[in-house]
Amino acid sequence: MMEYKFGMDEIETKISILQEEFTHLHDYNPIEHVLTRLKTPESILEKVRRRGLDPSFEAIRDNITDIAGVRVTCSFVRDVYQVYDMLSSQPDIEVLAVKDYIEHPKPNGYRSLHGLVRIPVHLSDRIVPVTVELQLRTVAMDFWASLEHKIYYKYREAVPEDLLAQLQDAARTAADLDDRMERLHVQTHGDFVDSDRPGPTDEVVRQLQELRRARVNNRFV
Numbered sequence: 001m002m003e004y005k006f007g008m009d010e011i012e013t014k015i016s017i018l019q020e021e022f023t024h025l026h027d028y029n030p031i032e033h034v035l036t037r038l039k040t041p042e043s044i045l046e047k048v049r050r051r052g053l054d055p056s057f058e059a060i061r062d063n064i065t066d067i068a069g070v071r072v073t074c075s076f077v078r079d080v081y082q083v084y085d086m087l088s089s090q091p092d093i094e095v096l097a098v099k100d101y102i103e104h105p106k107p108n109g110y111r112s113l114h115g116l117v118r119i120p121v122h123l124s125d126r127i128v129p130v131t132v133e134l135q136l137r138t139v140a141m142d143f144w145a146s147l148e149h150k151i152y153y154k155y156r157e158a159v160p161e162d163l164l165a166q167l168q169d170a171a172r173t174a175a176d177l178d179d180r181m182e183r184l185h186v187q188t189h190g191d192f193v194d195s196d197r198p199g200p201t202d203e204v205v206r207q208l209q210e211l212r213r214a215r216v217n218n219r220f221v
Contacts, residue, residue: 001041001067006121007130008036008068011087015072018086028189030079032139037069061131065096065116071135073142076182077102080113080136087117087134094118096131102141108164109171110145112137140174140181 015034022029039047044064045055053059060067074080080102088095097116105111115134120127137145148167151159159167 001038003121003123003128003130004068004132005038006123007119007132008038008070010119010121010130011070011117011132011134012036014087014090014093015070015083018083030074030076030083032073032075034073035071037071039067039069065131066133068130069133069135071137071142074136074138076185077138077178078182080138084113084115084134084136088115092120094129102137105171105175108148109168110148111141111171111175112145138178140177144171144174 012034015031019029019031019034022031044060044067047064048055048060051063053063072080072083074083087093095115095117099114102111102113113136115136116131117134118129118131121130144167147170151163151167155163
């Protein structure tokens with residue numbers, strides 16, 4: 001379980017770095033918030049039982065791929081693909097599988113981008129490859145998925161047909177909202193990432209260095 005937690009932490013750190021970079025060097029940050037989830041041993045064993053798997057570490061590693069999960073919520077659909085590309089292009093991340101439920105929604109209306117990635121975790125005596133499930137979705141998709149989960153939990157997955165129809169309609173409304181809000185954003189702000197924005201000047205760098213030295217020397221500026 002520690003190995004999976006460390007793998008999840010590695011992905012979360014990479015996302016935090018992207019968030020800080022966009023906050024300080026660009027005019028727009030595509031990442032709204034990030035959630036992480038580590039399955040409990042009880043939940044893992046229940047999944048092993050349902051699938052009829054051998055309850056061994058090897059079988060669990062090979063067959064259960066959602067033990068560690070990271071969910072990234074973005075403002076717009078374009079952001080979802082952009083953030084995924086930024087993460088998946090990093091050399092230490094290996095993409096195992098991708099399921100695009102935005103382009104091809106599930107029958108119930110669920111929309112999200114799922115990536116199964118493997119990342120090396122450096123322990124004291126070895127390097128362990130850890131699989132992490134990465135989910136990326138918009139705020140509207142996240143709101144819909146949260147409501148859908150609560151409904152399925154209440155009805156123990158036996159959701160009445162009329163509620164299912166309403167959920168599908170709500171999913172279409174959320175997709176339409178995503179599209180309209182993205183068009184409004186482009187209309188008012190232009191491109192999403194200001195790649196031509198100049199970096200910090202030499203004077204700014206000098207001031208930052210003085211500030212760092214002041215903190216090291218434990219005094220105020």
